[in-house]
Amino acid sequence: MKTVAIAGVGLIGGSFALALRQAGFTGVIAGVSSPRTIAEALSHGIIDCEMTLAEAAGSADVVFLAQPIGRIVSLIEELAPFLGPSTLVTDAGSTKSLICAAASKFLPAGQFLGGHPMAGKESRGVSSADGGLFRGRTWVLTGAVSHPFVDWVRKIGSHVLVMGPEEHDRVVALTSHLPQLVATALGCTVGAGLERDEQLRAGGPGLIDMTRLALSPYDIWSDILVTNSGAVDTALTALIERLEGIRMRLRDGELRGDFEEGARLRRRLVNPVELG
Amino acid sequence: MKTVAIAGVGLIGGSFALALRQAGFTGVIAGVSSPRTIAEALSHGIIDCEMTLAEAAGSADVVFLAQPIGRIVSLIEELAPFLGPSTLVTDAGSTKSLICAAASKFLPAGQFLGGHPMAGKESRGVSSADGGLFRGRTWVLTGAVSHPFVDWVRKIGSHVLVMGPEEHDRVVALTSHLPQLVATALGCTVGAGLERDEQLRAGGPGLIDMTRLALSPYDIWSDILVTNSGAVDTALTALIERLEGIRMRLRDGELRGDFEEGARLRRRLVNPVELG
Known part of the structure; x- marks a missing residue:
């Protein structure tokens, strides 16, 4: 896992970026977000660079969709035409059936892994990002797959729990x-x-x-x-x-x-x- | 208020005794309870002496019933025949209608004031008694009466709230x-x-x-x-x-x-x- 693209650099996306760094990740962390969020995330050193969704889908090893459920469903359809052959798409949506159904429809089998990190905070946005947010918390994954992304979920301190959507x-x-x-x-x-x-x-x-x-x-x-x-x-x-x-x-x-x-x-x- | 008798020297009764002392009460605090509880309360200096229910009803200025609801209802009937003309009976029961109905039936008007100190702890018994238990907490009284007992409820730090049963x-x-x-x-x-x-x-x-x-x-x-x-x-x-x-x-x-x-x-x- 050399390049991770985070779509939606808010509390969850930003915290995941910080957690990866703190756990020793030395690859590239790219952000796909609004210009204002990108500027803030860059200035805090949370991401290394900006990418468009198409660039992320085509070149990153992992695309992490950390947005509200409806937006994640849209992004899955939007990124599908640009998806590289070895890119894994994953997400942080709070419900999984609808998102996994969209992934089944638009993405090749084996290139999507649904996720739900069960962590949060009262405050939102990239300014609340916290590299320790996932430590000791459950991270649900919708399949038991072997992929470096899953290893990194464990390295940042989360307990993986596999459950179907x-x-x-x-x-x-x-x-x-x-x-x-x-x-x-x-x-x-x-x-x-x-x-x-x-x-x-x-x-x-x-x-x-x-x-x-x-x-x-x-x-x-x-x-x-x-x-x-x-x-x-x-x-x-x-x-x-x-x-x-x-x-x-x-x-x-x-x-x-x-x-x-x-x-x-x-x-x-x-x-x-x-x-x- | 020179003599207070506490029937049921458990968490609530014992804490009230300690709170009175800490607030400067210099009168007599008597306990009406089982021999074991009386021995424990005496050894911890929580009460000054033991009384029977009849002695308490006949001679104390205030009889404070700090027991479960069913027991309070029984005690009201039991102490009625011995009640002195200037003794006020009050209680700490968690519901008030049944207790106040029993008081109306067995005690002279004006000699009963229902109460509910809204304070508690996970642990029970006189060994858990705590003079600060009522500080800052609401103490419901079922009538707006002027009596030294009500002044002491305020002196121990409770906020009096008057509500009918x-x-x-x-x-x-x-x-x-x-x-x-x-x-x-x-x-x-x-x-x-x-x-x-x-x-x-x-x-x-x-x-x-x-x-x-x-x-x-x-x-x-x-x-x-x-x-x-x-x-x-x-x-x-x-x-x-x-x-x-x-x-x-x-x-x-x-x-x-x-x-x-x-x-x-x-x-x-x-x-x-x-x-x-």
Whole structure:
């Protein structure tokens, strides 16, 4: 891997560039982005040079698409005519089914590997780029392939997790999209239910934790939710059913089973020993 | 206020005793508790002496009932026959309607003031008692009365919030009981939806925050939920309706309004300026 082209030098793309350098990558890192972002990334030493998408597709060993989902889908179609025979295209999109379907349609088999680095920050843009962003975090790849890019994902400190695109989308519907919607719904319900501002003083640290995600901007979430609406619908339906069950068992005080089941997931979540 | 009797010298009762001392209270603090707890509280200097419930009711200026809800209801009936003419009975129960109804039935008007100090810890028992537990926290009182006890609640650093028992129970159903049940339901749903342990690695800090409360032991929650099942049912129904609405709007990507509404509550919650 001698040349990596990063399309979209924002938080994720810029952090990947910095992480590669910190891990000892000595090849060329090119940026495909708006003139303003390119200028900023060059001035911070995050990229070495600018490329057009066609140049990147034709000459880089790896093209890393680090943009919103809709834009990644467009770029796959746009770069396809220029793709060199040994270039690997990969991405950082938060849902995988739609992106992998576009890749199957427009790119030769074996030249696309879907990815989802599960890392982020409150702030966005290349100015927030951080070479340690992926350290210790999971990086989902949609196939078990042997390629220098995968070695570099490991070298920057990420844990590779291989899941097919449909499995990935089903899992993140539960582990990421559902918690987001629950925080939003809880915020709405509490806000609508309170009758006077002073009552907010009865909100403790539990409510504060449970509504932190409600601050996430919709602009980040809209294409995630639209491109995963089937799996999110299934997850929401299961949650609503559980809440209905809890509501029915409430009066009889028969919630011990629910409490134990909920606690069990939480313990598995923070205890990697049980991940086997 | 010269003598305070604390029935149930556990985390809350013991912390109140320590907080009184640290705030300069020089009267007598008596404990009404099991022999083992009394011995431990005496050895740590948390209480000055032991009293029976009848002695406390007959001679203390304030009797503070710091036990589980069901036990507080029983104690109100048990102490009633011994109540001195100027003794104030107050409590620390997490729901207020049932307790205040029992007080109305068994105690003379004006001699009971319901309370709910909104503070806690993961650990329980007198060995966890902490004189700073109530500092900066809300202490709900079910009436606006002028009594030295209320002055001491302020002196130990609590913010008094006056709410009637029904209003209190409606509000905590939203701000405390609903977040607990949502965390539990989310833990159950995610746990039931995952197909293999490795998928848990796709769970990020959001899911970890959103399921922290799921670790709460059911033994603490059972009597809270049973004694507030009406208000909790209403809160759950409103949340389920909101989640159904979100599910319907998902495919059309029309969730901007929900995201903005959820974020608004969260900002009001952590910005006391907006509390007016």
